[in-house]
Amino acid sequence: QQPVQSPQAVILREGEDAVINCSSSKALYSVHWYRQKHGEAPVFLMILLKGGEQKGHEKISASFNEKKQQSSLYLTASQLSYSGTYFCGTEIIQGAQKLVFGQGTRLTINP
């Protein structure tokens, strides 16, 4: 079943922060985050595995709450290059390998 992402779209000014949420109705083994720019293929950002971890780089990080079956992607001090559509992909069973993607969150960063 497709995970639900929120919000569907967000518009920010450069330097502002954003949070994108991904919720599943099923227990998750892993959550994968991707960013897709217009006309291009999705680019891998990070993976979070079962265990409730949080990881990421300096300004882009994510958390995974296993009990709540949800993950959040945090973008701080956003840059123009962060614009694009963000997708979460969920893996329900360890080893199932295939990902079910949310509907996407369109992020627009204005100068």
Next chain:
Amino acid sequence: GAVVSQHPSWVICKSGTSVKIECRSLDFQATTMFWYRQFPKQSLMLMATSNEGSKATYEQGVEKDKFLINHASLTLSTLTVTSAHPEDSSFYICSARDPARETQYFGPGTRLLVL
């Protein structure tokens, strides 16, 4: 990061012809590859899972006789759209799973336009 190539990037063909799309993992061996279809402003729709040396597993509603998938080696999977029609026009994207990182890396995609 891992690199996945896809060829061709653009295809324009006449209705009724067949189109073959190649997907290669360039710097890792992928026992599993995936084929997705994406319509404008929509999410990634998984079409099938391609396993090296075995038959592909198709998602519900995807015609296996129309979308032929072959995974001949650990670095190559192909998708053939047979007897293409205008409604098959779409953005087709492959991904390859890197078992060491437990994640998928996407190819650049193929835009198919059937006239």
